[in-house]
Structures are given as C-alpha cells and as structure tokens.
Amino acid sequence: MLNHNAKKQAIQNLEASQASYQNWITQVTEKAEELFHQRLKTAETCIQECEDYVNILANSPKEFDKTVAEYKIEYRQFRDLSRQIELEVRQQETIRDSAVGAGVAAGAGVAALGPTAAIAIATTFGTASTGTAISALSGAAAANAALAWLGGGALAAGGAGMAGGQALLALAGPIGWTIGGLAIAGGAVWSHSQNEKVAKEATQADMQLRAEIHKLRSAFKEVAALSILTRRHADGVRSCLLRLYEQAPVDYSQFSQEQKEMLAALINHVHSLSYLLKKKIA
DSSP: OTTHHHHHHHHHHHHHHHHHHHHHHHHHHHHHHHHHHHHHHHHHHHHHHHHHHHHHOBTOOHHHHHHHHHHHHHHHHHHHHHHHHHHHHHHHHHHHHHOOTHHHHHHHHHHTTOHHHHHHHHHHHOBOTTSOBGGGSOHHHHHHHHHHHHTOOOGGGTOOOOGGGOOOOBSSSBOOTHHHHHHHHIIIIITTSOHHHHHHHHHHHHHHHHHHHHHHHHHHHHHHHHHHHHHHHHHHHHHHHHHHHHHSOSBGGGOOHHHHHHHHHHHHHHHHHHHHHHOOOO
C-alpha cells in the first residue's frame, strides 16, 4: 500500500522515542531525588560540624560565624519548603482518593509522582511564574508555587490540575505529554488514517520528543554535576576541619598565616555549599 512502510517506520520511531523519553524522565527524577537527599544530609552534617568548631574556637572571626549562620538559614528554608510541599502533596493524595470527577483530575497530578519526587523536582528545577526561584518564597506561597509549577494544580489556588500526573518533570515548565499520547493511540487510531498523513504526524511528534529527550539528557548531566560539586565542597569542609583540629590552636588570635588561610578555605567551602543548596537547574 502507498506509503504504508513509511507510516510503519514513523510509528516505530515514535514509539522508540516515547520509550526513551519515559526512561529519561525516570532517570532525571531519580537523580533529582538523590540530590535532594544529598543536600539535606550534607547541610545537616556540615552545619553541625562547623558549629561544633565555632563553639571551641576562641575569638572566632565574624566572617566564619556569619557564613555558617547564613548556610543554616538557607538549610532551614530548604527544609521548610520541602515539608510544606510534602504536606500539600499528601493533602492532594487524600483529595484524589476521596473525590470524584473533576476533583480526581485536580488531585492526580502531583500525587501520581509521590511526595519525595515532587519535592526533589521542585527544589532542583522549580521556578515560579514570576521567574523567582521557588526556594526564595516562603510559607504557603512557596508550596502553592511549587505545586502550580509541577502541574499539580493546587486546589487552594483554583488550579485545574493535569490529569494522570504525567506533566510533572519540567525544565522551563511542565512538558507537554500529549505528544506521548500520540504514540499510545498510534496503532489503533492511525491505522484507519491516510498513510502519508499518519507518517507526517508521527514524524513531527517524534521530532518534538527527541528535542525533549535532549533537554532531559542535559538536565541529567547538570544535576549530576551539581551533586559532584556539593560532595566536593562537603569533603572540603571535613578536610579543613580535620586539619584545623589537628594543627591549629583553639584561639584564632594565635593562628599562623597558614592556619588562617585554612580557615578561609573552610569559609569558602561553606559559602559554596550555601549557594549550591538553593541553586536551580535552568
């Protein structure tokens, strides 16, 4: 049949791209979850270790105390935002389980992803519609902005939600999963259409999916790089503290120039961790 092979090949290409797309969605989500847990654990550990050192160091320089305090503030905001998002997601899970009709669709979006993944994605990629990083907001505003950005359609804000919860990973806003729907419907619906038209539509959808896959690959690399940087600076904090404990006196006024430089390096590592804690993937 005319163009039958072209249609068949186009649909096969689209189905392969959809499978790849879903695989990359999973990989990026898992990597974001890893980063989220790493950020929490690193902050908790490094802040405590630095505060312990501050407590034994006489005449501690104000810059050191200030840097540790700033990191602690960033951590609290990060932790509070995470808890707010988790609470809202669990509330939507309850709504999804108890409501019918429109309520189910509205609650399905974020709940389908799960609280930890939703938090991880919002804190890794999230930017509110104003262009402000979600982590820069506070309270209910932050949670609502995160849910709206995730495509969950916060009910309190009148959001309509996204049925099925498949639009939950986004680089600059929720990805259009209607593309994937074409592949699902492919064989059954398109088999009754004109071969040339089907081949063209499948090829266009395939190109769109390939573009999204490219974004996801880039996102995966950026999240991995952010994780490496976080680990590097956390190791730097521990290395500096170990050397200071072993070599430096407990009074900063008696530090040698080398020991002062070591404390300065420690301050730089803590400052970097504070910055990395709130950094978003563009």
